[in-house]
Amino acid sequence: MSEHGSGSAVDFDPTDPKHSQFDLVREGARRDGVEIVHYQPRFAVAGTKREKRIERTIAFLLVLSGLSALAFIVVYVAWPYEYEQGYHADKLYTPLLGFTMGVALLALGAAVIVWVKKLMPEEVAVQDRHDNNPNLDERALTAATMMNMVDETGIKRRPLLKGALAIGAAPLGLMAVVPLGALIKDPHGEDQPLWTTGFSEGVRLVRDDGTPIRPGEVSAGGLETVFPGIPHGTGLQYADSPTLLIHLREEDAAEFKPRKGFEDAHYGNYFAFSKICTHAGCPASLYEQQTNRLLCPCHQSQFDVKDSCRPIFGPATRRLPQLPITVDEEGYFVAKSDFKEAVGPAFWERP
Numbered sequence: 504m505s506e507h508g509s510g511s512a513v514d515f516d517p518t519d520p521k522h523s524q525f526d527l528v529r530e531g532a533r534r535d536g537v538e539i540v541h542y543q544p545r546f547a548v549a550g551t552k553r554e555k556r557i558e559r560t561i562a563f564l565l566v567l568s569g570l571s572a573l574a575f576i577v578v579y580v581a582w583p584y585e586y587e588q589g590y591h592a593d594k595l596y597t598p599l600l601g602f603t604m605g606v607a608l609l610a611l612g613a614a615v616i617v618w619v620k621k622l623m624p625e626e627v628a629v630q631d632r633h634d635n636n637p638n639l640d641e642r643a644l645t646a647a648t649m650m651n652m653v654d655e656t657g658i659k660r661r662p663l664l665k666g667a668l669a670i671g672a673a674p675l676g677l678m679a680v681v682p683l684g685a686l687i688k689d690p691h692g693e694d695q696p697l698w699t700t701g702f703s704e705g706v707r708l709v710r711d712d713g714t715p716i717r718p719g720e721v722s723a724g725g726l727e728t729v730f731p732g733i734p735h736g737t738g739l740q741y742a743d744s745p746t747l748l749i750h751l752r753e754e755d756a757a758e759f760k761p762r763k764g765f766e767d768a769h770y771g772n773y774f775a776f777s778k779i780c781t782h783a784g785c786p787a788s789l790y791e792q793q794t795n796r797l798l799c800p801c802h803q804s805q806f807d808v809k810d811s812c813r814p815i816f817g818p819a820t821r822r823l824p825q826l827p828i829t830v831d832e833e834g835y836f837v838a839k840s841d842f843k844e845a846v847g848p849a850f851w852e853r854p
């Protein structure tokens with residue numbers, strides 16, 4: 504038992520200035536049905552070499568935690584800065600996030616454990632449950648108990664740990680908050696990626712090997728998957744751009760029902776629709792020539808091509824967006840503009 508304390512358990516006045524903080528702590532514990540049976544500071548003499556060594560270990564762990572949290576923020580925000588086809592370092596993005604966050608939290612946990620086990624006083628207490636409502640006295644005792652816990656950490660007389668804690672805690676706090684920043688980007692506006700694809704006015708429609716297409720290269724009743732003819736247009740960077748160039752037979756084209764505003768979106772009997780299913784984003788690429796239906800193999804949605812790709816079966820509820828097309832002076836298919844609506848499945852703010 505320590506030499507702390509002079510208060511009697513009977514008629515104890517918590518407001519008496521003669522009591523030490525620990526007297527209040529022990530009295531508070533007693534009133535809560537807790538008996539402190541053993542209390543011993545770790546170091547009888549302050550400032551020993553061993554104590555300093557432990558402080559340095561904790562400071563190292565806290566700084567390591569802070570630096571790892573900083574590294575997490577840097578990776579999260581700045582690396583890889585932009586997607587580049589063929590640049591495989593971006594595959595390390597998620598593992599690096601996990602590694603830096605793991606080191607930050609592990610180092611913090613280790614610092615707390617070493618601090619509690621090696622620096623804070625040893626204490627053994629036996630506690631009973633109590634259901635009394637707190638009164639003013641008990642609040643004073645509880646406050647003293649809290650202050651005592653702070654004192655026991657020794658933070659006030661350990662400037663090294665105070666500094667290390669500040670260095671470690673600030674980035675850790677940021678590490679928790681920074682990912683929220685990704686949620687505040689405004690999804691509206693023409694340049695937002697959810698509203699745009701790789702197509703824009705004058706961009707050629709090309710096959711997956713990059714070759715452009717002229718009318719006549721797709722047989723009547725057939726279709727071809729096309730991509731924007733721009734750098735990386737056939738790659739994953741423009742994964743929302745794959746489009747179906749459909750050549751309707753003469754009689755089917757005559758029955759085509761254009762949507763309002765899309766009367767001039769086709770070129771002759773050629774029509775272009777997004778290949779990305781509006782249900783969950785699978786490629787809707789099975790074309791039933793006889794019925795002029797596009798089928799999505801994932802959940803069997805069907806779209807009526809002659810009715811501007813209106814969904815007629817399955818879970819999809821929106822049409823496949825139509826890409827306005829024409830041909831350029833060399834006779835190759837080009838887009839007249841980007842899609843006029845967002846392609847693919849629903850997202851926030853999308854009607």
Ligand code: FES
Binds near residue numbers: 784785787817
């Ligand atoms: S993704 Fe096409 S039907 Fe579900």
